Amino acid sequence: MKVINVNVLEATMTYSKEDGYVGKVHFGVEGHKNEYEIALHSKRGKEWGYGLFFLHESGKEEELLALEDLLEEDDELFDFLIETAKEKLEKQE
Template sequence: MNITITHAAMTHDKENGYRGIVQFDAEGHKHPYEVTLQLNSIRGTTWDYSLRFAKDPGSEEEINQVEAAIEQDDDLFDSLIDAAAQTLPEEEEELS
């Protein structure tokens, strides 16, 4: 699935770990998406995420396609994390 990232941001604090938001368009889809990412450094190294439409609601079929792509394509998911991580100050960019 081809996506175009339109906005990304990430924050980090000791209590909540890393939290990111990435907004993107998916090729052929009518409405933009937003994914919220969270990595709690206390709990481990697995990213949790939540996907939703960024603005107006779209079709269930389209959001299910994006959800499946995120679940199956590690490179796609990593690109979302990387886009958000690039917004962190340099001293906080150790997400590996």
């Protein structure tokens, strides 16, 4: 598996009893022209759902799909993005 370099630009996360954990991370990927936003959600902080989007303007769909495939395959990358957002939650409390 190819290791990719991810540059985190910004991360946030909030928690409420109604919504659970809601977070997002803005990041760039080495070799990709556009930056991304991943929106994260989990009721209890165990199983995470996500949406992956272009951050500023639309870019190459192939790059977005390749990144989505990578997130599905690479648990370390996905966990890194979740942990990056969770760190921001702890600092807000």
